[in-house]
Amino acid sequence: MAVQISPSILSADFARLADEAARVEGIADWLHVDVMDYRFVPNLTLGLPVVESLLKATTTPLDCHLMIEEPDRWAPDYAEAGAASVTIHAEAARAAVRTLRAIRAAGARSGLALNPATPVELYEDLLPEIDMLLVMTVEPGFGGQRFLDIMLPKVSRARALIDKYGGEVWLQVDGGVSETTIERCAEAGADVFVAGNAVYGADDPAQAVRNLRSLAEKPHSTHA
Ligand code: DX5
Ligand code: ZN
Secondary structure, eight states: OOOEEEEBGGGSOGGGHHHHHHTTTTTOSOEEEEEEBSSSSSOBOOOHHHHHHHHHHOSSOEEEEEEOSOHHHHHHHHHHHTOSEEEEETTTOSSHHHHHHHHHHTTSEEEEEEOTTSOGGGGGGGGGGOSEEEEESSOTTOSSOOOOGGGHHHHHHHHHHHHHHOSOOEEEEESSOOTTTHHHHHHHTOOEEEESHHHHTSSOHHHHHHHHHHHHHSOOOOOO
16 A cells, blocks of 8 residues: 655645645645535535646646535536546435446546435445545634544445555545654555645645655554
8 A cells, every 4th residue: 555645735825826736736735725615514615627637737647536516417527627636425325336437438537425413334346336435523614624434444344445455545544644644544444644734734745745754754653
């Protein structure tokens, strides 16, 4: 399991997104783009036009996290625009399998995100349709929230389900991931780490990515 770091631009300066992306280019594996619609979550960020501009402004692949209603209608457009990974929320999808397949058909990796109260066990049968499972470690909507330790058992259970399935499904954590929490996430079996405040709130975002990566890569006791 290779560790991957996905800095969230939610904590970056939205008026200077190209510069902010450049600060981690060549260092981060992904750039995490939080799309919010004031409906699925009580916050509003950006949509497809900004994603299209960002795609031209950086070589870092975009990891689009859609915190929106009607992802079935909108998600394939992000994949077609060139986002390398598109994640929809299980709670919002009406036809998750169809939408996950449409994301893949458009050439992107398909992701399925679960809010804190959504059990991972419900989605075991969907693992063949998913390239990345996202276990939220805060209630979605805002950056800089406190990491929910109570989600760690769910991360471990997600890891066990993925291992049992045996296919390649990445396990992402998002929310409150920092130098003080990332090791516990890695120990529980996560391999893709979103970090907003811990990267863009730091004086040196590139160094913050390196620090997070080395903490996640430290040998951990088994997560089994
Ligand atoms: C929250 C978003 C996160 C957010 C994480 O709803 O999905 O991606 O940017 O920010 P931090 O790392 O600051 O908790
Ligand atoms: Zn996110």
